[in-house]
Amino acid sequence: MSIQVNNITHIYSEGLPHQSIALDDVSFCAEDGQFIGIIGHTGSGKSTLVQHLNGLLKPKSGSILVSGTDITAPEVVMRDIRRKIGLVFQYPEYQLFEETVEKDVAFGPANLGLDEVEIQARVKEAIELVGLDYEEIRKRSPFDLSGGQKRRVAIAGVIAMKPEVLILDEPTAGLDPRAHRDVLTMIETVHAHENNIIFLVSHNMNDIARLSDKILVMDGGRLALQGSPHEVFSREETLISLGLSLPEPAKLINMARQKGIPAEGTVLTVEDAEEALYQFLKKD
Amino acid sequence: MIRDITLGQYFPGKSWVHRLDPRIKIIATLVYIAALFVAHDFLGILIAVGALAMVIAISRVPLSFMLRGLKPIFLIILFTFVLNLFMIPGKVMARIWILTITEEGLYMAFFMAARLILLIIGSSLLTLTTKPMSLTDGIESLLSPFRKLGVPAHELAMMMTIALRFIPTLLEETDKIMKAQQARGADFESGNIIRRAKSLIPILVPLFISAFRIAQELAMAMEARCYRGGKYRTRMNAMKLEARDFAALILMILFLAGMIAERILL
Ligand SMILES: Nc1ncnc2c1ncn2[C@@H]1O[C@H](COP(=O)(O)OP(=O)(O)OP(=O)(O)O)[C@@H](O)[C@H]1O
């Protein structure tokens, strides 16, 4: 599985006075097993970009190759694409509609045309993977759950389809710290388990720095920067001018440097910072 | 896409037509519709076309944009045309199978279709050049004399404002939910009618829930800002007639008089 995006452009409400260029000549590629983080300030085109990856939106120009097939071509069957590429929307809890949690999670797998036994197994697996108690929750109405629980059920609905590419658009927005951690742990588990490509859109630089193999930085519809976390987060000034910031551990070490404490290398995660400070203290 | 529906949509602009008092525009639209029914021959229609073309030119709303609004009602226009073409008795011009086309029928078919198209474009010009909020303000103000007869003018206008305000929101919501369900493999296009109706459930249930949530949030937000009904309410932007409004009024009277004169004298 590989995804190659070539020069895509998307314009909303084209030809009307309020038209907006949401994507402008964006190109990048993603390979098997990669974890890709997407960052950018509000309205920079992140959601628009990820909706192109599973064919929900069509670009005005440019092409998107999924394992070599161009999904922007008119003759491709969209169902096959969406079967391979799962997308969890921003605030996915608003898409719940079934009477029970179990039935709601089963909606996606059932649309794939799987048999009853397989669907049951996947539903159970997905619900447990998102950290919910299957036996306790399966017969409850999704509308009686708390916000965080609804979010997990909605994510389970996509995971149960076992997509080869999993896209999550701000899956932790508005969650408490515990639920935030749980959702991320779950994403890591899925990634380790299925070795699929993951796209994670997030405003949380710490998560992005820790998890990503590659980061895409969006600004006003353009891809402003792309590269490994080290490459991207070494461009502090650029990031700040784009309305973004460094991960907290990196800020801490920068402050320490200003106070005259020498620390080597680029620091991205808490572990990196810990190591840098440990090396410094050891020298003393 | 679902958002591209133009009927009843506002086209932002600063033209002379945009800046007219909404009350004048509402009356003008009603007068124009009445005038279309005064016309009884093609000369009358021609005058109406001329007047409308002038107003459209001043409003600077692109013609292509206005014509797009006709698309959804194209079938109705076609139906009117065909019905008139074959159903009016008179001097026979042509026969096709069991159907006959008469001279009178042909004339009426074109006449009625033209009238219908003008009616639609004329009234859509009102919504294209007037913000929904000023439109309802205008309706409220025009209805207020009837308040003594028990017409709840403010409440009606408020309901309309809210309804208009939430059309785009609900369209957006529908769009989002449809995409989310498509991403889970939902298929709205294939299958027989029962399957297709069933495939709407995953859209309708979340949509209703969203609508109720939005309504509740709105009610709470209004309550939190101490909203209470129409009595003693004053406006931030009071409507005041200006010179251009009187000019429009005079033009309107001249137009109607012209149409009536054309009908009586010619
Ligand atoms: N359905 C739509 N119709 C018209 N314009 C849209 C639509 N969706 C998004 N836009 C516009 O496209 C631009 C990019 O929006 P997008 O939702 O992709 O941003 P985002 O990066 O996901 O922002 P956020 O962080 O707030 O989720 C914005 O300027 C937005 O106003």
Ligand SMILES: [Mg+2]
């Ligand atoms: Mg977004």
